[in-house]
Amino acid sequence: MSRLTIKDIAKMAGVSPTVVSFVINGKEGVSPKTRKKVEEIVSSTNFIPNLSSRRLVLNKSFNISVVIKSTSNPFNDFFYFEIIQGLMEKNKEYGYNIVFSDLSDSSSNSSFLPDILERGDADGVIFLQQVDDLVLNSINKRNIPAVLIDSHSTQTFPSIKADYSIAAYTATKHLIDMGHNDIAFISSNFLPSFYSQVFAGFSKALGEKGGFLSPDWMCIDAIDGESAYDAMTKILSSPRRPTAVFCATDMFAISAMKCVKDHGLKIPEDVSFIGIDDIIISKYVEPALTTIKIDKKAMGTIAMELIVNKIEGKPAENIIVPSDCLIRRGSVKKIEYI
Amino acid sequence: MSRLTIKDIAKMAGVSPTVVSFVINGKEGVSPKTRKKVEEIVSSTNFIPNLSSRRLVLNKSFNISVVIKSTSNPFNDFFYFEIIQGLMEKNKEYGYNIVFSDLSDSSSNSSFLPDILERGDADGVIFLQQVDDLVLNSINKRNIPAVLIDSHSTQTFPSIKADYSIAAYTATKHLIDMGHNDIAFISSNFLPSFYSQVFAGFSKALGEKGGFLSPDWMCIDAIDGESAYDAMTKILSSPRRPTAVFCATDMFAISAMKCVKDHGLKIPEDVSFIGIDDIIISKYVEPALTTIKIDKKAMGTIAMELIVNKIEGKPAENIIVPSDCLIRRGSVKKIEYI
DNA sequence: ATGAAAGCGCTAACAT
């Protein structure tokens, strides 16, 4: 027994397929009486119109592509997963198919895009985190509606970002409020826009307090857990030890904390730590990491709204999610001056 | 400028659409000469046939649905993500669209299935972790090819599982080999098949050594981090303290370790811990958790193979992934008898 | 080996 078609329903209702189509799509121009009859038959037979034929005739795939860039870094996965939850939740309102691709997809063929985009099988695409400009150029050329999440690209796509300057300011300010003056700095400068935001926020907070930057304590080339660990080793080997360390990401903080513990020092008694992101794991490290929450689920939710707007031809502005939410846990000690 | 169609290519090559279709799909019955001509035009124009029309005529969606059950438990997410990576990686060979749905999808309508399955828009479905029998019954009724990952369902779908009996045995054996005799047990009995496997492996290892189970140290109703914490509290309040704790999941272990630390005890000096799963976070807790690795990426890879086999009508057996891989880290102390 | 033509299930213009 194969599935019912719109023709079957039409026959059963004694009307034409057009009428059934109108009823299904909630269009005007059907008398209340026939509408009701058709609706009854549709619901009693559990009829669902074949999506493939709609795709063909409407020239719409009902797919939204979500592309993530595969890295070997498991921390990114945490970041992704929360965004994805937001995406899926919001999509329940829209009913698209959320199709995942890994950007390394494309390494196989000559193009830069995942297969689904290459074959024009997505109505829109959402990019998670950093994307190459090459990829974005391809998207532009093909005129595929796109939005960027937490990207630091210079391209002009609607994007949803955090304000890392505010986040860094809030974090540093907290350290200062807790009595810290001697604050080390660990960041990546791999993404210039990210770095400049973070540094701006950090130095603004420090400047307000009349504090200063100690070159021995400035590490700007961390890139992953390991290099953050190394950075911390270097900081600890400097003549004076900072009372607190500001880290541009929780991932850096967690690795640097490990370094401090390996040196036999106590957190937060000997050194305090603060991060940015509030990745899931931060709650579970010892001590739990004080950090600035970047609301990744909200990023997903908003991204979904933006892409649907774009697909429907409505305007879609850039959005910046609140980035000043301090999550106080156990990694920052209050210094009492007596 | 709209996209090229097979007709355009046919015209350019001076042949009929049929021939182009044959060439694209690698079918016999085209002279080498025309085949070559068509191939050249196809590749020079970057022609990719419209997937929607193939979907319609072939009655195939080219979608594989991956359904995850949304829980509030972030640990599950780690588990998912590794599986998903395996799925996506393997899918590069097949080229399906991997479409994600959250099972709570269905709460909106009267059915139990995600929309994509309800409307017959997936060629197959992969279920991650536990699924209700109600859902599986619906799948059966609709004759949708399905495979189960790490499910403890009694239904007869091809499934890819870990052997938690072997895992528990390996873990407990390691504790014993490290000199432990007094071993506490924390597990969930929520999924009977999971529980019986775990208990069987645990007691087998203990029995071989002539050890015994202390009722005070048996907790079988942990269900999440919190309850595992509580279970550990109870164990610590018993007259004698175990030297080691076996935990059926890393998540239980991590929470129970927190409890032990909160009691001012040291791990592994005072109490040793072992878990099962090797979730990402286990590497980062303090001390890093010794555990049994369940290869989740492999589970994803294999699941992809199985579902494609099923879709193509080939046989698809059950697969059990190796479950005896001990990952030694810092949470188990060797007891020296002097 | 190649081409003509029907048809997959729907939508939407166009009649009535």
Added chain:
DNA sequence: ATGTTAGCGCTTTCAT
């Protein structure tokens, strides 16, 4: 308000 009909872009049967 309702029906007829022509496609959407492919695959596939059937002629040639």
